[in-house]
Amino acid sequence: MMNYLDFEKPLAEIEGKAEELRALARRNEEMDVEAEAAALDQKAAEMLRELYRNLTPWRKCQVARHPDRPHCRDYIEALFTEYTPLAGDRNFADDHAVMGGLARFHDQPVMVIGHEKGHDTKTRIERNFGMARPEGYRKAVRLMEIADRFGLPVITLVDTPGAYPGKGAEERGQSEAIARSTEKCLQIGVPLISVIIGEGGSGGAVAFATADRLAMLEHSIYSVISPEGCASILWKDAEKMREAAEALRLTAQDLMKLGVCDLVVAEPLGGAQRDREAAIHDVGKAIASMLAPLKEASRADLIAARRRKYLDLGSKGLAA
């Protein structure tokens, strides 16, 4: 069963009708519905193309949060071999909103770290909807340190609404944990590649996405605040999220113009959720292409270039 977004409702109707017709034909062999169903398919395909030709920023937010999108776990499973999860921050707990460990990418040993949102009610609760606590960031710091010591490239997959706003998380130093994770990203002398596969929510995303190269999926977002949050503060009305999404310039395309994103990975028509395998495959290709030119770089050069990249950021606006 597909999950449809609100703006996909007309599409859902047509696809549903075609599906019904075919189901009817399966029960009644004399019926020939194929011509009619094919016409509906055609119409649905056109509508899908039309809908996704020019997604508004708010619709992109919706697609970025689509529950059927491939998540961190799916990418790790498909793109890496010998994935060996490493758990815990050696201090308080293991945060299941952050997964990570040793793995091979095209046979090369790497450290892979990412936010995992979960795919059904049970796993979503287990993963805390991808909202990490301090333990998650501290685990990431620990993993990056291992990678740094043993010369393994780090690959991060970003998909979080933001860091978890909870009592315990605050008491255990959510701010400090995020700050240290960002700091670690800027300190390690190994290549650091990041891909925003869905939502890049504020500081919780920065802690992993501060990288040599940052790729974003075509319909992913990266923002200082959620459109809803921005709308309720600046418009005093959370329902103004469409306007806020527009103003924040949070799409991969705008971030490319602003120099924050280095590569936009095209998604299958209708979004990564419509053809998960193809989306995962293309992310794999993007990681390989970003990693290759960094393999020969020295530790010092990698660190210096990464810092330079961030110091220089923002020197041009959208006009550039």
Place this chain on the structure above:
Amino acid sequence: MNWITNYVRPRINSIFSRREMPENLWSKCDSCGTMLFHRELSDALNVCTNCGHHMGISPRDRFTALFDNGVFTEVPVPKPIEDPLKFRDQKRYPDRLRAAQKQAAEDEAMLVAEGEIGRTPIVAAAQDFGFMGGSMGMYVGNAIIAGCERAVATKRPFILFSAAGGARMQEGILSLMQMPRTTVAVQMLREANLPYIVVLTHPTTGGVTASYAMLGDVQIAEPNALICFAGPRVIEQTIRETLPEGFQRAEYLLDHGMLDRVTPRGQLRDELISITRMLMGLAPPVAGDLPKPAPPAVEAPTPETETPKAPSET
């Protein structure tokens, strides 16, 4: 205590209601409601003389009280491009900026200065909560980078007074990018082996707390300052339970191991002198009145050297 505090104030307190408070002579403490004579309040660095409540203080007033004889030199901050996103909510961002500049009589939400405290050369930066909630945008990022670069160039400790509601939404992702940018600046200090001391003041929240404000070698907070990543209202909405007394306040953070010290504003200067001198391996500070410091060194006014360099060019 003088005759004003003993006699006049109680009468004034009873005569004036909140609305009728005379603007230019008296202020009312936000916490205990006591009417405070302006002069008295500014002498106490905006700390209520009755209850000890710490009210906001502008970076300029803070620096005047911090530096020896109130003498400091501003460190130039490279101006970022204005309104990079052409942001518009109910107002245009440039209009909000103008209004803030007019109200605060400052260019932006951070002031960077160099000078001496107890004859100890330092570079300091202070965030201005009165300027668009102290929000961290590209200017604040540039200010911190300029301050750290100046500290490294002159081999001085860097002291930062934080105060912010978080990132400046009107600069979108570019405000968020100040988190890594300022972190790079802090790393410059660390690599040069220079002390980085953070004084967290009320309030310090959001992306500011989650970057440079939590990376100090020594973390000091002013009493009762709200310091957090997610604000208490957001948390209450998420977990649907009331939060404990003093949650996310300076003393609470101290108890939870997130700070080194909580120090009243009136004692901060002495403490900063002492800490910076020890970390820099200098002799103990001289107690009592010091002779007037030499006037601040003014660089030769050749246009080339006066032009503030963008951080990317240095």
